Amino acid sequence: GASAFAQPAQPTVEALTSAAQNVIINRAQLTAFKALPGRFEDAKNPITAEKVELGRMLYFDTRLSKNQQLSCNSCHDLNRFGVDGKSFSTGHKGQLGGRNSPTVYNSGAHLTQFWDGRAATLEDQAKGPILNPVEMAMPSAEHVVETLKSIPGYVTAFQKTFPGQADPVTYDNLAKAIGAFERQLVTPSRFDKYLAGDEQALTHAEKAGLKTFMDQGCQQCHYGPALGGSLVKLGVIVPYPTKDQGRYDVTKRETDRMVFRVPTLRNVSRTAPYFHDGSISELQTAVKLMAQHQLGKQLSETETRNIVVFLDALTGELPASYIAKPSLPASGPKTPRPDP
Ligand code: HEM
Ligand code: HEM
Structure with a gap:
């Protein structure tokens, strides 16, 4: 008709x-x-419960940024499928980076990290943003380590996570903890x-x-x-x-x-x-x-x-036990103040 x-x-x-x-x-x-898989693994960085819990704290800790306003979770929000929903992320002092922030979920599967593949592993990757002047803008790895050492709860957590090491609070170990945490994000x-x-x-x-x-x-x-x-x-x-x-x-x-x-x-x-x-x-x-x-x-x-x-249909379940912000160890008397 x-x-x-x-x-x-x-x-x-x-x-x-x-x-x-x-x-x-x-x-x-x-x-x-x-x-x-249930989680990703890397033989060079064996998963332990302590390491994952430490990595989770570091992932959420804004004291790893210069003005203490940014954490990994600011740009890779675990409640928002691991992204910030912006074209370009806002880093230190509102500066814009030049690329879209990818999700951290399932990043353990990637053959290389970053849009240009410039980091081979999640551990290498994690060392970047903390020192990147347009991201978390910390002045040096030494400054990050000093900050962590000034927080008594972190000193204990690193000791428990890396037993037998004389000086466990290191930038390498921070990267290992964050990498181990990220491998759980499936x-x-x-x-x-x-x-x-x-x-x-x-x-x-x-x-x-x-x-x-x-x-x-x-x-x-x-x-x-x-x-x-x-x-x-x-x-x-x-x-x-x-x-x-x-x-x-x-x-x-x-x-x-x-x-x-x-x-x-x-x-x-x-x-x-x-x-x-x-x-x-x-x-x-x-x-x-x-x-x-x-x-x-x-x-x-x-x-x-x-x-x-x-x-x-590729939308998955977020790991409820990991995405909430954990309680973070209290600052000590020598912990640096936010540096705006
Ligand atoms: C890339 C984790 C902090 C913005 C990545 C990647 C990972 C990651 C795993 C690579 C993902 C992939 O290649 O698919 C982390 C961790 C952080 C952190 C563990 C804390 C230590 C931040 C912050 C920002 C940010 C604070 C925003 C200010 C970005 C951007 C990229 C990226 C823009 C892509 C950069 C490029 O490929 O050149 N991050 N991130 N990240 N992240 Fe983060
Ligand atoms: C990115 C889907 C075919 C290589 C993407 C994205 C989607 C997508 C949705 C954006 C992901 C994001 O930004 O988070 C598809 C579909 C395809 C297809 C549905 C088939 C019709 C291919 C093929 C190649 C490829 C055949 C390789 C020759 C890439 C690359 C990117 C990408 C390199 C990143 C783009 C960038 O850097 O901006 N794809 N894809 N894709 N895909 Fe595909």
Whole structure:
């Protein structure tokens, strides 16, 4: 009838659902992905309960910043899926950094840390922001260690965590504690149940989205437990407009221009804005741009929506026992005052 002309061009919900019901996923293709472990491990930094608890305190302690207003949690808010929701984070005296702050959740899965992969491990990474003048702006590692030594509760906690060491309060040990804590920050989701064989764990629509994701080839770069990856060129097919030279600034090799570490897609529907420059606020836009710039493809509205539905199924459970701010040891008489 005439009313047919008034129908929107988009497929109806019924049509989408019945199409989705026919989706058959070849489980052999799923080997690109991995379920999240209960926690990440690193043989060089064995996990102990004391270390994790110390790392958690340090993660939340603003006394590790010059003006004592910033902690790791300021820019990687554990209650907000490990991000601050800003394009660029505000650091010391409100200064803006040049890149979007990535989530710390599931960061134990990354092959390297930072957008340009400049830190090999979480321990190396943790030493950066405390001394970075636009982040926590502490003047030196020695000053950080002096501050920790002035807090009696920390001296005891480092002694218990690193038994047998003559001088356990060190910058290296601080990094070890924070790294061990971060390896606990894992967010299992229904996707992990699906990977383990539970067909019912994903809805038909989510499976349709997963199929679209794989048919497009997104998992060539977004794989493994984090659905992230190694260092690749952003704009490999169609150049992406950015001034940030990525890994080139670290290595000065021409082949590293605009090379970035592929970020995780876990919890991605909760970690806007997107890309290293935080320039994209909508997930569907990020998905379309990825297909264009990385694969040379133009996604339809339906394909884009399907992928977004799948990505939302990567939203996991936050580890309730870790995300609340712990009580921190009291300052001593020699603890430095905030230095504005
Ligand atoms: C990157 C942890 C403090 C902003 C990262 C990464 C980790 C991390 C693990 C790499 C994630 C990845 O590559 O996917 C920490 C810890 C901190 C801390 C443990 C405390 C010691 C801060 C603060 C800010 C901040 C206070 C904001 C002022 C950023 C930004 C990046 C980043 C902008 C990306 C920088 C780049 O890739 O060049 N952080 N962070 N972080 N963090 Fe933090
Ligand atoms: C970033 C999805 C294909 C490499 C992202 C982001 C999303 C995404 C949502 C933003 C994550 C964030 O900022 O937190 C997809 C989808 C794909 C796809 C749905 C398939 C259609 C690929 C491919 C490659 C790739 C094939 C490698 C050739 C990257 C890189 C970034 C990224 C390097 C970081 C961009 C930046 O530095 O600003 N992807 N991706 N992606 N993806 Fe993909």
